[in-house]
Amino acid sequence: MSRAAGLVLGWALDQAVGDPRRWHPVAGFGAVATALEKRTYAVRRADGVAHVALLVAATGALGVLAERSTRRSVVAHTLVTAAATWAVVGGRSLTREASAIDDQLRRGDLEGARVQVRNLVGRETVRLDADEVARACIESLAENTSDAVVAPLLWGSVLGVPGLLAYRAINTLDAMVGHRNDRYREFGWAAARLDDIVNWIPARVAAALALAGSGSRESARRGRAAVRRDAPAHPSPNGGVVEAAFAGVLGVRLGGSNVYDGQVEDRGTLGTGHPAGAADIRRAAHLARRVGAGAVALSVAIALSVAAALPAGGRLARSR
Secondary structure, eight states: OHHHHHHHHHHHHHHHHOSOSSOOHHHHHHHHHHHHHHHHOOSSHHHHHHHHHHHHHHHHHHHHHHHHHTTTOHHHHHHHHHHHHHHHOOHHHHHHHHHHHHHHHHHTOHHHHHHHGGGTOOSOOTTOOHHHHHHHHHHHHHHHHIIIIIHHHHHHHHHHHHHHHHHHHHHHHHHHHOOOSTTTTTTTHHHHHHHHHHHHHHHHHHHHHHHHTSSSHHHHHHHHHHHHHHGGGSSSTTHHHHHHHHHHHHTEEEEEEEEETTEEEEEEEEOSSEEOOGGGHHHHHHHHHHHHHHHHHHHHHHHHHHHHHSOHHHHHHHHO
16 A cells, blocks of 8 residues: 555656756756766767666665555654655646746747757757647657656556666666767666667556546547557657657647757647647646546556555554
């Protein structure tokens, strides 16, 4: 029960207050990773593998230590799990950024929206029009709802605090070095591939939750069709699934060409509705919240199932 309760409490805390403006644990991890990269970087995959392995193993070990040190107290274990969940889940900050972009576009502040959306996407935004800014925002809402909400909750439900911390380490390293540019094409290969692996199931769960939260059979039908038809054209094996689901459920069209580091990348066409626009951001944010709520319910069910499957001695040790 303590794992399930901690997941719910941590998610609720994120929804209530979001990420801290300063001293965020993930930012601290990023600073450590940056410092380590100065010593480990080389244009070789082997060095990138070592970089990722060291950071993920250390973070996971910290989670194991937290689990072991609180295993005899239900209250302590609940609070540690809640703190870890709050630290790695980012649903509130995600919808907060989307709301800010929505407000800017509604006011006609395109320049401000172009700057704001940089907090969510890696593409070049300086030349985007209002609809392209909205598309970028909705695509990020979809993909990051999977990466920053569904995935950590699922890994936490199965592996507890070590799963929460190790997942966030992997996902953060992918954001830092998992790029296809000249510097990171080889060194960041391990981070990118590992992130693809750990997000494969969560992305499909997120898509299924989007369909379940669509509100109508027709929207769910459109979402399923978009996933089957359009997701394979997306360069990401996971992002395309979630973005296609959102596109179909919302009845909009996502995807297209984006510019990354001066290079044009075709992301495919997702959905058959009208091109996503500013009027669709609020609807996408509501869908993201429903997906997050569904992920919490599912993670609780999984955590309770895992607890029930433990040997009796393991359960008793946790309940003392």
